[in-house]
Amino acid sequence: MGINDVNEVELKEGFTGKVVLAILFSSFLMTPAFSWVALSTGVGVGGIAAAYVTLVIFGELARILRSPLSENELATIRWGASLAVGGAGGVAWRVFMRKSAITRQFGIADKIPTWWVPPANSPSIVQRTIFHPDWLIPLTIGYFGLPFTLLATISLSFFIRQLYIEVEKLPFPTGAMAAELAKSLAKGADPKKYEIFALTLFFTFLLIGLPYYVLPSIFMIIRGAERPVQLIPTIIDFTRFLDYSPLYGATYGITLDILAISIGMIIPTNVIYGAFIGSIVAYIIGNHYIVSTGLIKWKPGTPIIGPGLTGLWQEPMLKYWMSLSIGFLLAGVFIPFFKSIKSVVSAIKNFFSMSVVEEKRLGVWSGRKSFILFMLSGLMLSILAIALDILYNPNDTFPFWLVPVIIIGISFINSLSIGRSAGLMGSSIEIPYAREILMITFYNGVDAWFNPFLTTIDGGTILIGYKAAELTNTRAMSVVKAQVVDSVVSGLVGLLFSYLFWNIYDVPSRILPAPAWYPAAALQCFFITRQFTFINPQLLVLGLIIGSIIEIYPPLAALLSSIGLSSGFNSIPSATSALFLGWLVKKLIIKRKGVEWTQNYLMSMVAGIWAGGSLAIALGTGLTFAYQAIQPGLI
Secondary structure (H helix, E strand, C coil): CCHHHCCCCCCECCCCHHHHHHHHHHHHHHHHHHHHHHHHHCCCCCHHHHHHHHHHHHHHHHHHCCCCCCHHHHHHHHHHHHHCCCCCCHHHHHHHHHHCHHHHHCCCHHHCCCCCCCCCCCHHHHCCCCCCHHHHHHHHHHHHHHHHHHHHHHHHHHHHHHHHHHHCCCCCHHHHHHHHHHHHHCCCCCHHHHHHHHHHHHHHHHHHHHHHHHHHHHHHHHHCCCCCCCCCCCEEECHHHHHCCCCCCCCCEEECCHHHHHHCCCCCHHHHHHHHHHHHHHHHHHHHHHHHCCCCCCCCCCCCCCCCCCCCCHHHHHHHHHHHHHHHHHHHHHHHHHHCHHHHHHHHHHHHCCCHHHHHHHCCCCHHHHHHHHHHHHHHHHHHHHHHHHHHCCCCCCCCCHHHHHHHHHHHHHHHHHHHHHHHHCCCCCCCCHHHHHHHHHCCCCHHHHCCCCCCCCCCCCHHHHHHHHHCCECHHHHHHHHHHHHHHHHHHHHHHHHHHHHHHCCCCCCCCCCCHHHHHHHHHHHHCCCCCCCCHHHHHHHHHHHHHHHHCHHHHHHCCHHHHHHHHHCCHHHHHHHHHHHHHHHHHHHHHCHHHHHHHHHHHHHHHHHHHHHHHHHHHHHHHHHHHHCCCCC
16 A cells, blocks of 8 residues: 555554454463474474464454454454564573583683673572572663664664555565455455365365374374474485485475475565575585585585584585575665665655655654654664663773664664565565674674664564555554564563473473574574684675676566575575475466466465464464473473
């Protein structure tokens, strides 16, 4: 819905009491279950799955009670429920960083500031409790920045929205899918679309969701195992078949997850081509080359993903392909921006001159207001970051000029990247390690790495919610209201369950091993100790040049997307193959049902896949959580 179209369609409010209830439902019921799975298996399945489960439950319950929700409410619930799931790692993650053998090995365990986590010998850590004075400052200090972080996020998001939704009109596939689901469940929905959605949901849940997500938990209970018994592998790794072929050193695989595959059915073809070609070039041709020339050490049997930062995906990606990926990403973000600079400037002028009446009708802030509020909130966060550093570590060597560069400058650049990648692929991709590289270059200390105010603002991801709002004629401010409530609720609920898990089971522990924490801690230590040397400037520039040529030359841009190439070089190959498989499924549907049917009903089908898969994930997660939580002797 553009500014010039304000008189054509009336935008409606989507944030109601029912939405608040849905947010609370998602947060309190989904947070413990999804967090448990993340801490016990290392697999994160929270936000989006929770959103679709909440949508289906509330949408169908309202139908049964003969009080269907409006598509405006449902579109707002989709966004609100996805953010309402708070992470349960917070307190335990901080203690892990203090006590971990990894941080001790890097020599920073005892240098982590006490305003972030109490000392290792504190009674609060020994007794595993947050009800101790040593936790007072670490738990409260970050909340001072929450109002300014929210304000910066919202104001920056309206600016990015103007570029990618109003000017470029990017598809935002996951936002469009959410809108389609909202329309399918709403009062007065198209019966045919609802039928396709409901049937797809049912068969996805029954034929795919049950064996893939639920039966592993049931077999765990039957066999008395500690973790779900995986019946169908998440990734089929072809690496061993390539080890003794002429392409030794190459790696590839297929992800069988139906949710990942379905995303490939709705993202642009040039993005699919870019991701698939990039993955083949990097991890089959490129990997073989760097192994055969001795650039990386390799032995047969090395899997696609190894422990820590090893594996035939992780090590080559970090040392070589990530730099190329960053170059492609920069070209994909900025070249289209400059190609359409006249339209961008015109739209920004209109955005800045927006009247108060237009603001109210559209449910957005004007460009002038957005700019002023973003700068003020960014400056306030900068002041808080500097004040914290001066108060607790006056001898720190952190250069204060770098604070606004990170909080304001990097936030803007990252939001451009996140917004465009979400607009094309449905996934939020920021410039990898932009903040960290700046800090490595100009800072040799520890405290600033844990400063909660020295953060980058994500003003791009929320555009997924804005797109769903646009397609359902919902005011964008409804999504903003949901974001504000989410931030408060998820923060408090996440704190509650992170404390309960840590207090009862400890984390990491035998039952909650938190496997993803070890590589994350190692990477953080590489940054802090300035041992992160994986960025290759020559490869970055090469990627930028190739990506720029693609984006500048229209026939190439229509065939290949630089954003897609960036994803292919950076993502695990199995994830890219899932997208390509989804694209093939879409082609089969077109061949069988025709282009018109596909245009009308494919999105309803994908929405049904996500709803069915999400319900199965929720059920399997709930069984796992309930079973493991009541087992004796697991602490």
